[in-house]
Amino acid sequence: MSQQNNLDHPKLDLHSRTGTNADTLQRAILDNLFYIQGRFPDVATPHDWYQAVAYTVRDRQLHRWVKTAQTYKKQKSRSVCYLSAEFLIGPMLGSNLVNLGIEDEVREALSALGQDLDVLLEQEPEPGLGNGGLGRLAACYMDSLATLEIPAIGYGIRYEFGIFHQRIENGWQKEISDQWLHLGNPWEVPRPLLTFRVNLGGHTEHYTDDHGNHRVRWEPERVVLGVAHDTPIIGYGVNNTNLLRLWKAEAEQSFDFEAFNTGDYYAAVEEKVKSETISKVLYPNDEAISGKTLRLEQQYFFVSCSLRDMIRIHLQQEPDLSNFHEKFAAQLNDTHPAIAVAELMRLLVDEHHMDWNPAWSVASRTFSYTNHTLLPEALETWSLPLLQQVLPRHVEIIYEINMRFMDQVRVLTHDVCGAVTRLSIIEEGEPKRVRMANLACVGSHAINGVAALHTELLKKTTLNDFHNLWPEKFLNVTNGVTPRRFLLLSNPKQSKLISDRIGEGWITDLEKLRGLEAHLDDAGFREDWRRVKRENKEALAKLLKERTYVDVDPQSLFSVQAKRIHEYKRQHLHLLYVVTLYNRIINNPNLSMAPRVHILGGKAAPGYAMAKLFIKLAHAVGEMVNRDQMVGDRLKLVFFPNFNVKNAQRIYPAADLSEQISTAGFEASGTGNMKFSMNGALTIGTLDGANVEIREVVGDENFFLFGMTAEEVVHLKTNGYHPRHYYDGNAELRAAMDLIASGYFSHGEADVFKPLIDNLLEHDPFMVLADYEAYCHAQSQVDDLWAQPDLWTRKSILNVARIGKFSSDRAIREYCEKIWKVQPTPVD
Ligand SMILES: *Cc1c(COP(=O)(O)O)cnc(C)c1O
Secondary structure (H helix, E strand, C coil): CCCCCHHHCCCCCCCHHHCCCHHHHHHHHHHHHHHCCCCCCCCCCHHHHHHHHHHHHHHHHHHHHHHHHHHHHHHCCCEEEEECCCECCCCCHHHHHHHHCCHHHHHHHHHHCCCCHHHHHCCCCCCCECCCHHHHHHHHHHHHHHHCCCCEEEEEECCCECCCEEEEECCEEEEECCCCCCCCCCCCEEEEEEEEEEEECCEEEEEECCCCCEEEEEECCEEEEEEEEEEEEECCCCCCEEEEEEEEEEECCCCCHHHHHCCCHHHHHHHHHHHHHHHCECCCCCCCCCCCHHHHHHHHHHHHHHHHHHHHHHHCCCCCCCCHHHHEEEEEECCCCCCHHHHHHHHHHHHCCCCHHHHHHHHHHHEEEECCCCCHHHCCEEEHHHHHHHCHHHHHHHHHHHHHHHHHHHHHHCCHHHHHHHHCCEECCCCCEEEHHHHHHHCCCCEEECCHHHHHHHHHCCCHHHHHHCHHHEEECCCCECHHHHHHHCCHHHHHHHHHHHCCHHHCCHHHHHHHHHHCCCHHHHHHHHHHHHHHHHHHHHHHHHHHCCCCCCCCEEEEEECCCCHHHCHHHHHHHHHHHHHHHHHCCCCCCCCEEEEEECCCCCCCHHHHHHHHHHHHHHHHHHCCCCCHHHEEEEEECCCCHHHHHHHHHHCCEEEECCCCCCCCCCCHHHHHHHCCCEEEECCCCCHHHHHHHHCHHHCEECCCCHHHHHHHHHCCCCHHHHHHHCHHHHHHHHHHHCCCCCCCCCCCCHHHHHHHHHCCCCCHHHHHHHHHHHHHHHHHHHCCHHHHHHHHHHHHHCCHHHEHHHHHHHHHHHHHCCCCCCCC
16 A cells, blocks of 8 residues: 655644554554453454554544644634535545555554454444445545545434345345444544434414514424534545534433323333434435435434534624625535525524525525436425424425515516426425425525536436526536545555556546556556456455355456446346356357456345345346356356445455446436446446546547437437337347246246346336347457457556546535635645
8 A cells, every 4th residue: 555654744743642653553552442442452352453443543533633623713714514314434444544644554553462454444334324326425525525625514414223234135135234333433422512402393383573573483393302423534644634423313301201200111211212213224215215204304303403503603703694605605415405495594584583585695605406316206305294294384484485486487487388387396286295406406506417417417307497597506516436445445456556656646636647648558567457456356256255155266357237226227237148148158058258257236225126126136147157067167147245335445446347337317427437447447338427428538449338328218218119129129138038037047936037027028117128239249349358458458557547537536626616615724
């Protein structure tokens, strides 16, 4: 690992208590083991040691953190508040060591104590506070904000149970609850004094105060407490340490004494249990809405706590809230926090007695909104009666916002083609519904999509009426990922190879990777590049063997699709191709082909039957293919269980081929595509999401493109799509589908995969069959290139050399310049 040593770092002010040389670290680790955990080396478990190291690292973060808070306060910096229901931060120890630049010293200190850092890193449970791409994006952005020295707070929910742990039983997914807090969380600092009371339910009372002002009082049915839990987020090679502030729900009183005194013990604790439920568990649906009361309560709960925390911070420095928007830029990560628009209005008008118009001016200049989806089933709406029940005051406020907005719209549009109805925050129907995307658009000064294609489609389709109304509000910020976690930390060998050639500047300026192009013609460099990939594949092969008992040959082409399981992502297209290869071998036992290992991974939402069936199919096909003597090492199919950040860090570096095969127009951006490319995989993909821009920068000759464009998808759909036509017209497709339908992979039980096959033949909503032939063709181009290893290596190097754009640092710089208008505040 390329390391920078903080002792050489002029910016860091070290003193002995939190020093970072190996001797001081060793002392500190022992102290923490003893004084925090009450353990001593003879009896300490690896987990005890992990925690002792974690506390040692946290101590070193805390002193930078205090310094950071002081600096931001003194400079009165404008802060970014990133509001997100999910932060999929992943394990912290590794990335904190990298960002502090003390990995080598900690390793040395531990080896003097007879401990191996790599073993201890494995001890850390994953904080799975997100489903997939959206939550991981928020985590990458926190890393970049700190690294770019931007004052920022991430606000979210401290779920007691994060995303479920995926176990596979007989090929089916089983969800196991995730007890990540079970053994304690050394990274967080609970702030019991930083607590807000959050109202829920009840009714409102309108009255006139002593000065003749119209006022509203919300008489809630119940109150829950939101308690802050802070996790320091340190930037790479800087002192700036920002805050991830997550809210935990607690009961107002832990006992209802009246019930208790009358002897009803269980009724007495019921309220406590009910309150704490709010932050109990993450909803495990990616790209789908739940519509459940509890989900709405979660959203309101964290938004209310966060906004009131911002107001608290603001009033420490300023006399009133009239310039609140100058001090804070609040980003809505999708519509999950969109109720913030109404809540800030309530706080300003009802609680801080601002007039409506200035309050609206403040609110709408505070918020900006990132849209993450074009899928209609993922566009959040809440039934009005439900909203009324949970947030009666907010319904009034939303009506007020909407009435004023509708008046404005009528003047501006003269209601051309019914635009007024479509723009309305309230959707007519039985019952009426509140459209959260519309609320977010109306209440924000900027609206962005997450890749160029996605933003264009937003403007043309999903948010077309808003775009016609306010074209100037729309802009694109293509997603990015942090090269610290997803290259430096997770792929130390490739990182070292890069740094040996071009220095370490790429770590904070990823465009510098372009310097690698100058080494393209160096045969020794290409040789090293191949060796590193081989070693990463050997490591993954070993892990696959441990987790799945399948043997794979690291010489084979590793083709990987690892992401949430969803029909639009088309894992079934990938599986149809694997079955096609299998058929080819059966029909021609002497077939000479590039040996391939196909690796799938990803969780299915627990209620998403079709996605769960994909997982079963992957296992069923794998079971037959992997043990077929005739196939040998030419083809393997492995499902890597429990895809999470920890596993992702082992998978991305070992991929030769990245499968990014969603139906064009459905993947907003994708970030997995960027991580694979950064780690030297070539992509086989459609013109969807950020694939379009990845192909643009790496060069179309270094990318395996296939499939319909988003336009062609729409065109085909509107002109009548007949999947059976493709089935009838392609013998290999027919053979693959027939083999699955025959029960060959399911012990003769033809019923098991019938829903999948029927769905493809009758509806095929994501046009798998239409793209099948083009996909197979692109896969044979992959084989052709694989047969020329040196050419493959060149293209792999070029993918990395040109991937700089997809650093989350670039994305955050764009947000800072175009939306948030914030400047760095360095901490010395
Ligand atoms: C990057 C990442 C994702 C997003 O992957 P996509 O391919 O963009 O869907 C999901 N889960 C984890 C754990 C990730 O690291």
